[in-house]
Amino acid sequence: MNLDNSNQNKTILIVDDEAPIRDMLRVALEMADYRCLEAADAQQAHSIIVDEKPNLILLDWMLPVTSGIELARRLKKDELTQSIPIIMLTAKGEEDNKIQGLEVGADDYITKPFSPRELVARLKAVLRRTNNAGIEEPIMIEDLCMDPISHVVTVNDQAIQMGPTEYRLLEFFLTHQDRVYTRSQLLDHVWGGNVYVEERTVDVHIRRLRKVLQIENYDRFIQTVRGTGYRFSTKLAIKA
Amino acid sequence: MNLDNSNQNKTILIVDDEAPIRDMLRVALEMADYRCLEAADAQQAHSIIVDEKPNLILLDWMLPVTSGIELARRLKKDELTQSIPIIMLTAKGEEDNKIQGLEVGADDYITKPFSPRELVARLKAVLRRTNNAGIEEPIMIEDLCMDPISHVVTVNDQAIQMGPTEYRLLEFFLTHQDRVYTRSQLLDHVWGGNVYVEERTVDVHIRRLRKVLQIENYDRFIQTVRGTGYRFSTKLAIKA
DNA sequence: TTCTTCTGTCACATAATTGTCATACAATCG
């Protein structure tokens, strides 16, 4: 539901066919307060990834059936998973594969055996490095401007203040105009898929967003579609 | 992705006491179009560094007289040289030293033996990461002035005292205005990529920086963006 | 050494945001 505040709610997926190694990794990661998931092969890994969307994947190079590098390649090809950073685990003497791993799109690799401290240090570095994703260009609607770089919304160059949720809601609307969304869909996209809040809560945040946008009647773009949900549209803003 | 292919203006200093290894490294680097310098011991290395200001240092762990790690420590301590990225070269089985190297401030390490391709890949990565053309000109914001040469910050020609971390934080802010940074990103840029400190530590240093900037209310430029992080901006410094 | 400065972390204080509710209002339909 929230951004990366405490490093403690990051989910790491461990993919290795050897249980003892998984155990060792899990211990090290849980010591560092990460949440761990485990998979023994590529197929199992894939379903967990789709299901749980981990923040980072520790991927062994050697896997039965589908190799780790093949899994990495697939993950980096898929829109939904390509942003998840991958750290490849390689055994000693597989130095050449490291390069191959990096070429496939792995974000780092670690040679076994490694110290737990090293593991965690690298993992943190990768998480930090890949933490930024999103829109870079300012979005302008008439005199309304949202600049994702500075994280500022202005109307006629005057800054508008709003809460984080309202900001995300507006951002979603601006990037998904002229389309109705049900409350459920909005919860999915703005709140994040795995939280449970009442659907009516959406109404309240719509209200709050409308309130701050009232300054130049920009709230007219947020339209209620009775029986369905809400829509943001500049074209269909018939109301005065 | 790779915009800058002109490696010719990048100077790499190779520090290793074994001539054959130096040769190998030099060949690999010159193939990749880097300019190379060589040093056989720490003392020689130091004078070359001061003299030539290389863009990156490849530093062997084992050196006669003064060890590589000791040299690294000194370089990272000196204001003039601390921004030069260092890649440590370690022999197999010295895995523990890696951590020590990173703690000293090395930006990466490579285990011997390594493939030339790997070397260059890592080197590029480090250069990309630390691609900061050092600031030379004083930065002025109204009556606030930061002189990177003398390392002095003044308000109305009156010097302000602050700790090194606060200085680096302010420097980062002054050179990256009007943009939100998460705590994580600030740790990356101000503290350095491979240290582990709590994210809340950023808050404390923000606090300390604000405190010393309160003199002429210059702390109003440091804005907190709730749910995200902090931003330095002179434009958006008005609050209701 | 001893003294000072700086750093990272903690605990607590303060402030902002959130989700939910109760109620008011508006639209739709028989």
Next chain:
DNA sequence: CGATTGTATGACAATTATGTGACAGAAGAA
């Protein structure tokens, strides 16, 4: 026209994020 259903809105307590002072250990200076 009521009755019914869907939405708007203000209030509020719980939760969460940030501000802030204190402190112990580390790093440096004398």
